[in-house]
Amino acid sequence: MRIARWIDAASPVPEPSEGFVVGDRVIPFPDGQTVAGILAGGTDAAHAAFARVQGDTSTPLAAVRLLAPLVPASVRDFVAFEEHVEGISASVDGKSEVVPEWYEAPTFYFTNPHTILGPGEPVAPPVTERLDFELEIAVVVGASTGSAAGESATGWSNLTAADAASRIFGYTIMNDWSARDIQSREMKVRLGPAKGKDFATSLGPWIVTADEFEQYLDADGFLAIRAEVRVNGELVGEDLVSNMGWSFPELVAYASRNSRVVPGDVLGSGTVGNGGCLGELWGRNGSLTPLPLAPGDEVVMTVEGIGELAAMVGDHIVAPPLPAARRRSRARQRPDR
Incomplete structure (x- = not known):
């Protein structure tokens, strides 16, 4: 099984979907399940979800933009x-x-x-x-x-x-x-x-x-x-x-x-x-x-x-500068006891 996350490439305000990749199509998990939930349930949950997916809800893979397949813990x-x-x-x-x-x-x-x-x-x-x-x-x-x-x-x-x-x-x-x-x-x-x-x-x-x-x-x-x-x-x-x-x-x-x-x-x-x-x-x-x-x-x-x-590879991003560390120029002060 292949598990993925994606958005509708043509939608102006796309909402992420999560599910299976089958051949050249993507099919959402049943009942609003998520990649995180499938991982928590393990391979048992993945096979159970796959057995219940509906082929008529599938979308061509070419019509979506794939996201990272999970949000890592x-x-x-x-x-x-x-x-x-x-x-x-x-x-x-x-x-x-x-x-x-x-x-x-x-x-x-x-x-x-x-x-x-x-x-x-x-x-x-x-x-x-x-x-x-x-x-x-x-x-x-x-x-x-x-x-x-x-x-x-x-x-x-x-x-x-x-x-x-x-x-x-x-x-x-x-x-x-x-x-x-x-x-x-x-x-x-x-x-x-x-x-x-x-x-x-x-x-x-x-x-x-x-x-x-x-x-x-x-x-x-x-x-x-x-x-x-x-x-x-x-x-x-x-x-x-x-x-x-x-x-x-x-x-x-x-x-x-x-x-x-x-x-x-x-x-x-x-x-x-x-x-x-x-x-x-x-x-x-x-x-x-x-x-x-x-x-x-x-x-x-x-x-x-x-x-x-x-x-x-995109353009380099220039970050705001930070100063170098302050160097010791005298004996370090210690707190009074």
Whole structure:
């Protein structure tokens, strides 16, 4: 099943609709159900809703504009591809390496759920000289089959990888837009990334339920699907998702460790290798080749079993300035006891 959100492309005041994509048409959920409600009910709810949809309420896909397929509860983004880490490290300090700590546990950061973009929605980047894309696959968390009523309201903690697998509702494509120069500066303070990334994340074109991917799982539980990215029609990167260092259930399990995952959480795989982003290629080439993204460029990502996620780069947005930090010019004053 494919689950999406959309608006009527011709309506002057469009209201979002949510439902299924069947062939080349969209069909709303029955009884006003929502993507959030379906995720809370899990695959059971999705199959029950699909069995009750009315074909006579469908609309041609070409007549609607797709939105991001969900409003995420949170967005975690991992760095699960060893080849990507090698290339990016070379772009930062000229030394291609993977630090030993990377192998010990999957690492992630939280990004901004309020700046999610949908398919075809242009990105408005900050002022940057090194705008980049990141080709990723993301899992969407949902309730498991046969979950107890109300279980998904609080989510789950300390899942095993086996338990986590049943909480993977589906998959979508993720583009983690990055301003590499801003990211590099702020991470020198040993925190982040923050403003180098939180201006935009694209998701879409829809969520494909996990049962559609069982045929792609290899013997070790990794998704052997192809992912590729083109800039202005030219192939820049391509990789197999099965080259991840950890499987998706292991990422979900780690995210839940001493914490909590809930329906609607989005977990990105991190950038695939072999040109999944420009930064990796800059590190390997020792120069800004290919060139950073510029206004007017089109980035198209295609993932086997999911589809295509495209976006144009818009004009840079100039933000109001902030002063530099006040430096200490005298002994710091302390409060009196």
